[in-house]
Amino acid sequence: MRHDMYMAGFGGQGVLLAGTLLSHAAMIEDRNVSFMPSYGVEKRGGAAMCTVVISDGDVGSPVIGNPSVGVLLNQTAFDKYCPRIRSGGICIVNASLVDISTCPRKDIEFVSIPMNAIAMDLGDSRMVNMVAVGAYAARTGAVSLAALAEALKDTLPERNHKYIPDNVKALEAGAEQIRRN
Amino acid sequence: MAKRLLVRGNEAICRGAIEAGCRFYFGYPITPQNDIPEYMSREMPKLNGVFIQAESEIASVNMVMGAAATGARAMTSSSSPGISLKMEAISYMAGMELPCLIVNISRSGPGLGGIDASQGDYFQAVKGGGHGGYHIIVLAPASIQEMYDLAMLAFDLAEIYRTPVMILGDSVVGQMKEPLVPHPRPHRELPAKDWALRGKGDGEQRFIKSLYLGDGELEAHNWKLDAKYREMKARETRWEDFQTSDADLIVTGFGSAARIAKTAVMMAREEGLKVGLLRPVTLFPFPSAAFAERTARCKKVLDVELNTGQMVEDVRLSVARDAEVYFYGRPSGTGSLPTPEEILGQIKKYY
Amino acid sequence: MQQVFKRPTSLKDVQTHFCPGCHHGTIHRLVAEALDEFGLQKETIGIASIGCSVFLYYYFDIDVIETPHGRAPAVATGVKRARPDRFVFTYQGDGDLAAIGTAEIIHAANRGEHISVIFVNNTTYGMTGGQMAPTTLLGQKTSTSPYGRKPQVEGYPIRMAELLSGLDGVAFSARAAVNSPKNLMDAKKQIRKAFRYQVEGKGFSFVEVLAACPTNWGMNPIEANERVGREMCEFFKLGTFKNTAEL
Known part of the structure; x- marks a missing residue:
């Protein structure tokens, strides 16, 4: 199996950390992975974006034109990247910040999750990225939740390991949204 | 491991x-x-x-x-x-x-x-x-x-x-x-x-230079370098071969362009097109023999580069005389990185 | 019979390519004498530059690397950092050090690299045929300042020894000349001091030596030698500008 995805939002939403977490989780599952952060001009104006490709075989291109999944955390990211999602693909959006009502696309599946609200309920608005990754993993099966939880150790700096239980809760909260849908 | x-x-x-x-x-x-x-x-x-x-x-x-x-x-x-x-x-x-x-x-x-x-x-x-x-x-x-x-x-x-x-x-x-x-x-x-310079100690003086002014000295030096x-050409050429043995079209490129092209090749294979990838790892010495060998059989080569055509010159110098070399380039800037889908389009165009 | 004068061991027994009256040969000898005095010949790596001094390895019996124009202090940095146990000196002319290599000398000096720099200032590009140098004096005619150097057009001659002495990384900076027996003896002392700085691990040392270039000045050796004292020493004052360890 080969999973490719875009994840985008603004700086501070932890998009690159989430992409790194996915990559570590894939490695724990003995898969191949490439993580490509957007770089340079695209980074200006506070935007953050990364491409993650997870594969049992050859990863191939780290650059994807039309990903099968987009995880889009704010309106700017949605407006820019939703049109690129492959026909038949999935768009996981942060409903707390994104209005999808004007989007004309009928050929992709929308999964709307109020990520900010969920993160706030968990007591930390910075957990939006974890909610998003949890939802992505649950919806696509690209990696398991268990691998994600374990990968937090590789992803977070030692000094932040005390927050791992909170992050795991946020991952699970994201996944729970998928199970409920 | x-x-x-x-x-x-x-x-x-x-x-x-x-x-x-x-x-x-x-x-x-x-x-x-x-x-x-x-x-x-x-x-x-x-x-x-x-x-x-x-x-x-x-x-x-x-x-x-x-x-x-x-x-x-x-x-x-x-x-x-x-x-x-x-x-x-x-x-x-x-x-x-x-x-x-x-x-x-x-x-x-x-x-x-x-x-x-x-x-x-x-x-x-x-x-x-x-x-x-x-x-x-x-x-x-x-x-x-x-x-x-x-x-x-x-x-x-x-x-x-x-x-x-x-x-x-x-x-x-x-x-x-x-x-x-x-x-x-x-x-x-x-x-x-x-x-290597080390201070001559009790040995002979060593010096490292690039100036040769004596009669015939510099020519001799250049022939030595040549x-x-x-x-290097005989011994050190390196390349990656991905499914070229039965290919009707070989995609080539180096570095990141080849990575992107590889997915395009995999997509083409999924669609039943016999396409392979030949990726030079050493750009100098250029793996000319690898191209010559494969193009003795496969007559179409598509070269993909993030420029307006540079390695393609070495590809053209290396392939069999009757092989066609096509070029697809994206001289890059913001938003100009080609995608696998785009290269797949090129593969289909020349296949 | 006691031998009172001989060729320094660090110099080879060969004839130089330098023109009659050129001071490079004399300065080579002073450098070689200093190497001999400190017993450095076997542990020295010399850094040659571009200009008339490029052939350092033909005249000095030491290990030498010949470097791109102006880059000797950077190459010396690489050599010294890789072999801190070796004695490393550069030998550079005014075009090399004070024009194209200005950045390299300033920053090697400012980093306080433990190297010694011999800077030969003859107010012209000797090797290329007498063009204007950064140290060319005002009014001086050269092949590229045929009407004489004018400050409005070509700016002013640059005083490297003073300039470098202003940098915190520089431990020793001096200017000497070899146009008279007295100056020559002083020059020898200054070069010896500069080398002592490195030998004792006391930091970056710099000696500018004023030199004659009769061929490109259009003078005979005697006139050229006199010009050093008359015109150059006037503008480029001899002396010690920095001597942090008071050697």
Whole structure:
């Protein structure tokens, strides 16, 4: 199996950390992975974006034109990247910040999750990225939740390991949204 | 198996260089290779190595020259405009036959251009970017593992052939992260450094130079260098072959373009098209024989590059006489990185 | 019989290519004498530059690397950092050090590299045929300032020894000349001091030596020698500008 995805939002939403977490989780599952952060001009104006490709075989291109999944955390990211999602693909959006009502696309599946609200309920608005990754993993099966939880150790700096239980809760909260849908 | 590490390409080069015994890094900041000097500034002091952020690219490569002249494994890194500045010293070191590693995490040009992934420096790298008609070995990694492995290989090749070696990458292979399996440097027999400056002691004076003014001296020196280039061509060409044996069309490209093309090739295969990928890993020496061999049977080659057509000239010089070589280029800038889907379109156009 | 004068061991027994009246040969000898005095010949790596001094390795019996124009201090940095146990000196002319290599000398000095620099200032590009140098004096005619150097057009001659003495990384900076027996003896002392700085691990040392270039000045050796005292010493004052360890 080969999973490719875009994840985008603004700086501070932890998009690159989430992409790194996915990559570590894939490695724990003995898969191949490439993580490509957007770089340079695209980074200006506070935007953050990364491409993650997870594969049992050859990863191939780290650059994807039309990903099968987009995880889009704010309106700017949605407006820019939703049109690129492959026909038949999935768009996981942060409903707390994104209005999808004007989007004309009928050929992709929308999964709307109020990520900010969920993160706030968990007591930390910075957990939006974890909610998003949890939802992505649950919806696509690209990696398991268990691998994600374990990968937090590789992803977070030692000094932040005390927050791992909170992050795991946020991952699970994201996944729970998928199970409920 | 050693635990896989998730590592950025620029960091992988540093790890490979350090594993290869490089303890001397001299550089100057320029995007998109800053992870390299930053990593080295952090790690070299722990290894009793030397890190200097020089006053310029020019000074940094000349510091490499000095350290290399003593037989030490030394390196510098930069990006396109900075590499242009280093070219003077690279020409000198080619003439002096000094081994070292130069990393070009290239960006788009000409001039200040932009910082996006680009392969606009192919000619500069492989045709002797400085003056005087020389070549250096040029390696083009396409994965994080290769960034690491080729950094190690680079130092060995540099010493075997007494030449600067360049790793030519871009921000795709420099910035992306992939699993890396660290491993000890493979053992290779290396020649004694009987040329290295050490203070003459009780021995004969040694000197390292590139000036030859005596009758016939310089011509002899150039023929000697040429013999070395021919030896490299005979022994050191490296490439990746992906499903070319039954291919009706071979896609080629190097570095990041080849990575993108590989997915396009896989997509084509899924659609039942017999397409393969031939990816030069050594850009100099160019794997001409690999092209000649395959195009004896497969008559269509599609070359994909992030420029307006550079390696394609070497491809055309290498293929069988009756093979067609098509070119697809995206001279890069913001938003100009081609996608696998786009290359698949090109494959279908020429298939 | 006691031998009172002989060729320094660090110099080879060969004839130089220098023109009659050129001071390079004399300065080579002073450098070689200093190497001999400190017993450095066997542990020295010399850094040659571009200009008339490029052939350092033909005259000195020491290990030498010949460097790109102006880059000697950067190459010396690489050599010294890789071999801190070796004695490293550069030998550079005024075009090399004060024009194309300005950045390299300033920053090697400012980093306080443990190297010694011999800077030969003859107010012209000797090797290339007498063009204007950064140290060319006002009014001086050269092949590229045929009407005489004018400050409005070509700016002013640059005083490197003074300039470098202002940098915190510089331990020793001096200017000497070899146009008279007295100056020559002083020059020898200054070079010896500069080398002592490195030998004792006391930091970056710099000696500028004023030199004659009769060929490119269009003078005979005697006139050229006189010009050093008359015109050059007037503008480029001899002396010690920095001597942090008071050697």
